[in-house]
Amino acid sequence: MHRYRTHTCGDLRREHVGHTVRLSGWVHRKRDHGNLLFVDLRDHYGMTQCVIETDEANFPAVEAIRPESVVTIEGKVVDRFEGTANADLPTGAVEVRIREFEVLSSADPLPMPVFGDVDYPEDIRLKYRFLDLRREEMHANIMLRSKVITSIRRRMVEGGFTEFQTPILTASSPEGARDFLVASRLHPGKFYALPQAPQQFKQLIMASGFDRYFQIAPCFRDEDARADRSPGEFYQLDVEMSFVTQDDVFAAIEPVIFGVFDEFSDRAITKPPFPRITFADSMLKYGNDKPDLRNPIENADATECFRESEFKIFRQQIEKGAVARAIPAPGAAGQPRSFFDKMIGFAHDNGAKGLAYVIFEEGAGKGPIAKLLKDSELDAIRKAAGVGDGDAVFFTCAARAEAERIAGHVRTRVGQELGLIEKDAFRFCWIVDYPMFEYDEQAKKIDFSHNPFSMPQGGLDALENRDPLEILAYQYDIVCNGVELSSGAIRNHEPATMVKAFEIAGYSAADVEERFGALFHAFHYGCPPHGGLAPGVDRIVMLLADEPNIRQVTLFPMNQQAQDLLMGAPNNVSMHQLRELHIRLAPDVDKKVREATVAEAE
Numbered sequence: 001m002h003r004y005r006t007h008t009c010g011d012l013r014r015e016h017v018g019h020t021v022r023l024s025g026w027v028h029r030k031r032d033h034g035n036l037l038f039v040d041l042r043d044h045y046g047m048t049q050c051v052i053e054t055d056e057a058n059f060p061a062v063e064a065i066r067p068e069s070v071v072t073i074e075g076k077v078v079d080r081f082e083g084t085a086n087a088d089l090p091t092g093a094v095e096v097r098i099r100e101f102e103v104l105s106s107a108d109p110l111p112m113p114v115f116g117d118v119d120y121p122e123d124i125r126l127k128y129r130f131l132d133l134r135r136e137e138m139h140a141n142i143m144l145r146s147k148v149i150t151s152i153r154r155r156m157v158e159g160g161f162t163e164f165q166t167p168i169l170t171a172s173s174p175e176g177a178r179d180f181l182v183a184s185r186l187h188p189g190k191f192y193a194l195p196q197a198p199q200q201f202k203q204l205i206m207a208s209g210f211d212r213y214f215q216i217a218p219c220f221r222d223e224d225a226r227a228d229r230s231p232g233e234f235y236q237l238d239v240e241m242s243f244v245t246q247d248d249v250f251a252a253i254e255p256v257i258f259g260v261f262d263e264f265s266d267r268a269i270t271k272p273p274f275p276r277i278t279f280a281d282s283m284l285k286y287g288n289d290k291p292d293l294r295n296p297i298e299n300a301d302a303t304e305c306f307r308e309s310e311f312k313i314f315r316q317q318i319e320k321g322a323v324a325r326a327i328p329a330p331g332a333a334g335q336p337r338s339f340f341d342k343m344i345g346f347a348h349d350n351g352a353k354g355l356a357y358v359i360f361e362e363g364a365g366k367g368p369i370a371k372l373l374k375d376s377e378l379d380a381i382r383k384a385a386g387v388g389d390g391d392a393v394f395f396t397c398a399a400r401a402e403a404e405r406i407a408g409h410v411r412t413r414v415g416q417e418l419g420l421i422e423k424d425a426f427r428f429c430w431i432v433d434y435p436m437f438e439y440d441e442q443a444k445k446i447d448f449s450h451n452p453f454s455m456p457q458g459g460l461d462a463l464e465n466r467d468p469l470e471i472l473a474y475q476y477d478i479v480c481n482g483v484e485l486s487s488g489a490i491r492n493h494e495p496a497t498m499v500k501a502f503e504i505a506g507y508s509a510a511d512v513e514e515r516f517g518a519l520f521h522a523f524h525y526g527c528p529p530h531g532g533l534a535p536g537v538d539r540i541v542m543l544l545a546d547e548p549n550i551r552q553v554t555l556f557p558m559n560q561q562a563q564d565l566l567m568g569a570p571n572n573v574s575m576h577q578l579r580e581l582h583i584r585l586a587p588d589v590d591k592k593v594r595e596a597t598v599a600e601a602e
Contacts, residue, residue, distance in 0.1 A: 004072055004104075010046020012091045016077045021096060023048055024072045024104065026134065027065055029115045037062055039098070041073060044139075048091045050075065052098040061101055068107040068114055068134070074100035122551075127565040129556055141553045144264065145541045149216055151263055152237055152537070155256045161212040161239070166201035168194060168218070173515065178222035180232075188582035194220035197534060199453060200519050202240040203491055206530040207522040212252075213240045216537060222562075227549050228483055228539055231562035234550075236486075240532035246474055246490055249531050250274070250430060257478065257485070257535065261426050264544045268425040274478070278433040284325075287408015289434075292482030293427035295415035299407045300384040302326035302395060310372040314356070314397045324397040325407035326385040329414045332392035333359045339417065340367075343394060346413050352406045356395040360387060367392075412482075426480055426543065433457075434475040437468045437504060447505050450475045453519075454489035455531075456501060463500040478535065480543060488533025495523040 004024040012021065025043035032038075039050045039062060050073050052062050065071060075097045086092030111127075112120045114134045125132040132138055153163065172179045172193040179193040195201075197219050205213045217238040225231040237256075241249060254272035261269050275293070282289050285298040302324040306314040314324055332339065340357055347355035358373070358381065359366045365378040373381075385393045394414065396406045415421050436456045438449035446468050454473040456462050462471050474490035492498050498520065502512045513520050541553040551557040558564050578585065 001074075008045035009041050009043040009048045010090060012048055012077055012094050012096070014079070014093050017079055017094060019077050020075065020099075021077055022072060022074045022100075023050070023096065025070070026114075027067050027069050027071060027107075029067060030062075030065075032063075038095075039065075039073070041071070041096075042134075046090060049080070049086075049089075049095040050098050051095050052101075056098065058098060058101040061103070062098060065103060066107045066109065068110060068131070069103060070105040070107075072100075072102040072104060073098050122559060123565060126551075126557070126559055129566045133555070138552070141541070141545045141547065142555055144545055145537075145553050148260060148264060148541050148544065149537060151260050152256065153216070155259055156214045156237075156239075159212070159252060159256065161214040162210065163215055164205060164210070164213055165215060166195070166198040166205075166217065170195050170201075173200065180220045180222050183581040183583055185580050185582075196221050197236070198238050199451075200516065202238060202532060203453065203493075203519055203530065204522055206240055206242045206491075207493075207519075207525075207527040211242045213532075214238060217534070225558070225560040225562070228542065230538065230550050230554060230557050231560070232558050235537040236534040237537055238532070238534045239488075240530060242528040242530045244490070244529070244531050246432070246476065246531065249488065249490070249533060250476075253478070253533060253535070257428065257540075260540065261480075261544065265426065268422075270426065270428040274428040274430055276430045276432050279431055279435065280433070282431050283404045287325075287404045287406070287411055289431050289477065290479050290482050290484045291429065291431075292412070292421075293429055294422035294425055294481060295412065296420055296422075297328055297330070297411050297415050298386070299404075299411055300326045300328070300386070302381060302384055302393075305373075305377050305380045305384060306395075306397070309374070309377050311356070311369050313354070314395070317397050321399070322397050323400050323403050324395055325403045326381060327394040327396070327407050327410045327414060328385045328387050329357075329392040329394060329418065330387070330420065331390055332414070332418060333361050333390045335392070335418075340392075343410065343413065343417070347394075347396065347406060347410055350406060350409045351402075352396055353398070354396075355406075355410065356397075357392055358395075359392045360389050362389060369395075428478065428480050431477040431479060432475075433472045434477075435469065436471040436473040436475075436501070439469060445506055448501075449473075451487065451489050452502065452505065453491050453498075455492045456497070460494065460497045460500060463497065463504060468504050474531070476533070478533070483539055483543060485539055486533045486535035488531065490529070490531035493523055493527045493529055495520060498523065 001022055006022045009023055009025045023041055025041045028040040028042040028047060030037060030039050035054050037052050037059065041048050041050050052059055073096060077094050078097055080093060080095050110131065112124050112131055114131055133142065169182060169192040177196055179196065182192040182194065184190045184192060198215065198217050202213055215238045217236055218233055219236055220233050223231060239253065241252060254274055258269060258272050277291065279289055282291055284301060287299060303318055306324050307318050309315055318324065344355045356369045357367050358370050360382065365373060381393060382388065387393055394410055396403050398406065435449045437446050440447045450473065454475045457472045457474060476488050477484050478486045492501060499509045499512055538550050538553060542550050545553050547553055556566060
């Protein structure tokens with residue numbers, strides 16, 4: 001018999017009755033039933049109920065053992081008593097009569113329980129992550145993550161892609177977030193950067209003659225935490241392809257994304273080809289570039305409906321360049337006044353100066369502003385918003401970006417309040433035709449709006465002869481249920497086009513050569529047209545696990561302050577290490593490090 005186990009804790013069934021077995025695992029919980037003591041023994045594979053009577057020699061040891069201690073149990077498999085079988089447990093028809101009992105590792109009193117669904121504070125969960133990961137939900141999430149990655153790899157290989165690994169220590173690059181820097185010991189005063197993404201490397205792979213690349217790539221960005229974004233590091237399915245158009249990229253990745261969601265979910269899923277929505281339409285209809293298509297509401301432009309109206313608040317703003325957005329509320333005519341008041345309050349909370357509305361009933365418009373609108377203007381609103389009797393429409397008026405932002409928030413809340421959000425579904429779409437550039441109000445300059453390595457629509461000619469803020473790029477995002485899974489683009493592979501694009505954003509040709517020298521030089525020696533994208537693995541698993549926070553599907557995440565509470569990072573390093581790296585800290589920080597070093601030495 002094996003030293004620790006003949007079976008796992010998920011193996012035993014009725015056919016094992018009468019067998020003597022040996023199991024090893026964690027004491028999940030104990031239940032004292034008078035003359036019987038039950039122990040639920042848990043390992044990676046499942047749970048088995050074990051039982052011992054009070055007159056057995058090992059009873060005192062079993063009674064004394066604390067939860068989460070690791071033990072070995074040997075005994076005979078028997079049927080559970082009639083009426084006590086657990087249909088929710090694969091091993092629930094049998095139990096093991098404890099004959100031999102050995103403690104392999106005893107547990108101290110627990111700082112947080114593993115058994116049960118108690119929701120402990122995040123700092124405790126992260127500090128004792130090894131305990132948190134023993135909980136059933138967390139264990140299942142991490143196993144799901146592993147299976148999803150395995151599925152992705154298989155599907156990518158079947159699609160003709162080859163996996164390569166790119167460097168972790170590289171050069172700093174303006175990817176849109178702060179770099180994590182690593183000081184060089186051999187080159188005083190110089191730094192490596194951890195890659196925000198393998199962007200340049202994967203383009204260089206294409207320039208090197210490889211055709212279809214992928215990687216489950218770690219990426220590092222010094223940015224604030226959000227529910228769908230971890231500070232520090234994350235993983236993405238990094239993809240690049242040569243001799244492709246935007247359509248080719250979509251055709252290659254859609255079967256992978258659909259296949260993974262279909263494999264690990266029983267929800268309704270958008271079938272390929274996924275809908276394509278232009279950036280401009282997405283901002284108009286949904287108020288953002290991450291539309292949740294489970295919500296059927298589509299906002300509309302109502303600017304012309306108010307341009308000549310007697311509703312002076314809107315008319316005067318429109319005369320100054322503002323736009324009006326209409327947010328349909330299907331079936332809301334029957335809602336009480338409190339519903340409309342609540343929506344106005346919600347808009348105020350999200351920064352709106354106000355929120356108007358009209359209710360359509362019996363062929364007429366009703367509500368506070370209806371009397372200020374002509375029948376022709378009400379008809380225009382009906383047509384623009386696609387509503388009729390029994391419906392209502394909310395309105396916001398402001399500068400375009402602000403009006404669309406507010407309308408997007410209101411659209412979401414109206415869908416929630418009216419119960420319009422489709423349940424048990426994953427709804428995908430592509431957002432396409434992003435602007436190549438945007439105006440940075442803080443820096444008072446034109447900058448890249450998305451990915452600086454993208455190909456502008458119209459190429460060099462567009463960069464030289466068109467208003468930069470009107471140029472669109474071959475850039476695209478894939479979105480699911482309002483969550484951006486990926487950004488991507490057809491890349492700029494022409495040196496002159498690259499120089500001109502960066503020149504518009506304020507970089508000189510010398511800057512381009514210095515900061516992106518490898519890529520820039522590669523373009524001079526024959527580089528194929530290429531493109532790709534990088535869906536976030538963490539976000540895919542978060543959606544499939546139906547978790548609201550990405551830390552629920554990550555083994556060892558940082559907290560919202562970018563701290564690893566389990567390992568104690570970031571932490572102090574010794575003055576000796578700093579001297580080796582030729583680093584001198586600011587005076588106040590230097591004093592703290594010296595004090596910490598002395599304390600450690602003592």
